[in-house]
Amino acid sequence: MTDRKKRIRRKRRKKEIKKIKRMVIAYSVRALAVMGLALMVILMICGCLYIYEHVFQKRNVQEANAYYGALAHVEGKDKETLSRAEARYTLVLDAGHGGNDGGTEEGSAVEKEINLAVALKMKELLEGEDIRVILTRDTDIYVGLDERVQLANKENADLFVSLHCNYYDKDSSVCGLECYYPKDSERGKYYGEKLIREMAERKNITPRNAKPGNYHILRNAQVPAVLVEMGYLSNYGERKELMSGEYQEKLAIELVNGILKGFQGT
Numbered sequence: 517m518t519d520r521k522k523r524i525r526r527k528r529r530k531k532e533i534k535k536i537k538r539m540v541i542a543y544s545v546r547a548l549a550v551m552g553l554a555l556m557v558i559l560m561i562c563g564c565l566y567i568y569e570h571v572f573q574k575r576n577v578q579e580a581n582a583y584y585g586a587l588a589h590v591e592g593k594d595k596e597t598l599s600r601a602e603a604r605y606t607l608v609l610d611a612g613h614g615g616n617d618g619g620t621e622e623g624s625a626v627e628k629e630i631n632l633a634v635a636l637k638m639k640e641l642l643e644g645e646d647i648r649v650i651l652t653r654d655t656d657i658y659v660g661l662d663e664r665v666q667l668a669n670k671e672n673a674d675l676f677v678s679l680h681c682n683y684y685d686k687d688s689s690v691c692g693l694e695c696y697y698p699k700d701s702e703r704g705k706y707y708g709e710k711l712i713r714e715m716a717e718r719k720n721i722t723p724r725n726a727k728p729g730n731y732h733i734l735r736n737a738q739v740p741a742v743l744v745e746m747g748y749l750s751n752y753g754e755r756k757e758l759m760s761g762e763y764q765e766k767l768a769i770e771l772v773n774g775i776l777k778g779f780q781g782t
């Protein structure tokens with residue numbers, strides 16, 4: 517091969533390498549641009565979901581609480597409905613947790629808020645019945661466990677109902693309402709099973725079961741007591757429902773129905 521031919525070949529190869537380099541750079545820039553765009557879209561979607569979860573959903577729960585809280589104060593019956601003499605039964609209603617004890621939390625769902633919203637709604641529904649309803653708290657304050665159960669004992673309640681929300685991190689598909697009663701308490705068992713049976717019959721709320729539970733307030737209750745785990749915040753669907761005013765109202769209606777039927781022994 518002559519020197520001239522060699523030079524031409526080298527020149528051609530150099531040109532080809534340059535062309536390939538340019539192509540690689542061009543495609544890389546395009547790929548980076550597409551990836552950047554995709555990332556921006558994902559971040560935007562995440563941002564929107566975050567705002568929706570934390571601002572709107574939380575506001576719904578707060579609004580519901582503010583509404584029911586205001587209602588309780590306007591009517592001037594903060595803690596008690598009827599006097600002992602007027603009422604046939606005494607029900608002590610306990611909205612679990614409160615104040616700096618939020619209970620179980622997931623996303624914008626906070627257990628103490630849901631418990632309080634349902635308790636206030638139940639109190640409202642029970643007005644007009646011959647039942648003295650006493651709340652352990654009607655605002656977002658911390659009340660000790662002993663204080664709660666001693667109130668029920670002191671008032672010699674016919675029934676002490678404590679409202680809570682459940683959480684099960686091992687299986688997020690688990691959902692439904694559960695009742696716990698003190699072991700060796702025939703009356704507690706009766707009310708716990710009554711609530712579950714009524715809900716199973718009416719089918720507005722999905723119940724799981726009633727069983728003995730080893731909770732402080734149950735161990736120390738000298739009156740019939742039931743701790744209601746209204747649903748699982750670890751379950752996406754149930755969490756959304758527990759946060760909605762509509763479902764909280766449904767829960768209140770079903771719990772009140774079960775309690776009334778329990779009192780009446782029907």
Ligand SMILES: [Zn+2]
Nearest residue numbers: 612619680681
């Ligand atoms: Zn709880």
